[in-house]
Amino acid sequence: MKISLITTLTSLDENKRIEEEIRALGHDFELVDLSEFKFSIIDNKLNVDKLDNLNCDIAIVRGIFTSIKSISNVIVALKERGIKIFDNNVLKHQYSIDKIGDILRLNINHLPIPDSFYSRDFEDYKKASQTLGFPFVFKSSRMGKGASVYKLNNQNELNDLISKLQEEGKEAKSFIAQKFIDYEYDIRALVIGGEIFPMRRIPGQGEFRANFSLGGSVETIELDSESRKLANLAVKAVDMSVAGVDILIDKQNKKYLLEVNHTAGFIGMEKAYSKNIGKVYVEHAIANAK
Numbered sequence: 001m002k003i004s005l006i007t008t009l010t011s012l013d014e015n016k017r018i019e020e021e022i023r024a025l026g027h028d029f030e031l032v033d034l035s036e037f038k039f040s041i042i043d044n045k046l047n048v049d050k051l052d053n054l055n056c057d058i059a060i061v062r063g064i065f066t067s068i069k070s071i072s073n074v075i076v077a078l079k080e081r082g083i084k085i086f087d088n089n090v091l092k093h094q095y096s097i098d099k100i101g102d103i104l105r106l107n108i109n110h111l112p113i114p115d116s117f118y119s120r121d122f123e124d125y126k127k128a129s130q131t132l133g134f135p136f137v138f139k140s141s142r143m144g145k146g147a148s149v150y151k152l153n154n155q156n157e158l159n160d161l162i163s164k165l166q167e168e169g170k171e172a173k174s175f176i177a178q179k180f181i182d183y184e185y186d187i188r189a190l191v192i193g194g195e196i197f198p199m200r201r202i203p204g205q206g207e208f209r210a211n212f213s214l215g216g217s218v219e220t221i222e223l224d225s226e227s228r229k230l231a232n233l234a235v236k237a238v239d240m241s242v243a244g245v246d247i248l249i250d251k252q253n254k255k256y257l258l259e260v261n262h263t264a265g266f267i268g269m270e271k272a273y274s275k276n277i278g279k280v281y282v283e284h285a286i287a288n289a290k
């Protein structure tokens, strides 16, 4: 078989691992980079660079961060050419990061999240402490890796942050305020088709964000059945089969879902567990391509 990986982020280390595992299973591989997405329509015939000559049995769609709406439409059309697709529903969602949409889905599916407050107006956020108290967390809904996640201890810090964000031209609608959870455990549970690979993340000195990318350390952990169930339900609620679920567990063992990452990395997990998770991913993608 020939399997293609379609992405707009060629720098992801996972791309290389996916290629290795596809080749190890005896298949041919091609990386399709759509970061410079362009098309023409001449005499009503659509021409899309890199896709017109695509010749494969299965296309894995992963890490689409630019031109996502246009790309979604053209990739769906590949099915007419008999190409099976595994996209983890990104073509349906037409987004890779949207914490607000995901939080709403989690809530509507009766799953626990920290108390949260959303508005399109920064002035409303200035009053968020009335609902959430101090400290609370203010974060971008469209960033990852801990960037743009702030802990606000008092009104002055909040007002200063809002002034700074406004000066930078940021809009209130891309943020969300959230109750600060004084957590005991920050868990990343990577879910691949019901199989769960959990990891505990420990923030660096003087840091509340436990993201690995911010110098946090990681250790393997056994998850209790409640957390495992939550991780699986969260992935289902957001309508995917592969995702990285962030869970906070407080000192009373109460669990909160923080976010569901649509393009979760797995290389850190592979190292922590000495397990071939790339193979688990590729086999899942092949079995679920349609």
Ligand SMILES: Nc1ncnc2c1ncn2[C@@H]1O[C@H](COP(=O)(O)OP(=O)(O)O)[C@@H](O)[C@H]1O
Pocket: 114, 137, 139, 143, 144, 145, 146, 147, 149, 178, 179, 180, 181, 182, 183, 186, 208, 209, 210, 211, 246, 248, 258, 259
């Ligand atoms: N409400 C919260 N209470 C306490 N810590 C939080 C809260 N929200 C985020 N954090 C910390 O910041 C980290 C990054 O937040 P997260 O919402 O997962 O955004 P990102 O997409 O940047 O990873 C979390 O893993 C956690 O350590």
Ligand SMILES: [Mg+2]
Pocket: 145, 146, 246, 259
């Ligand atoms: Mg996170």
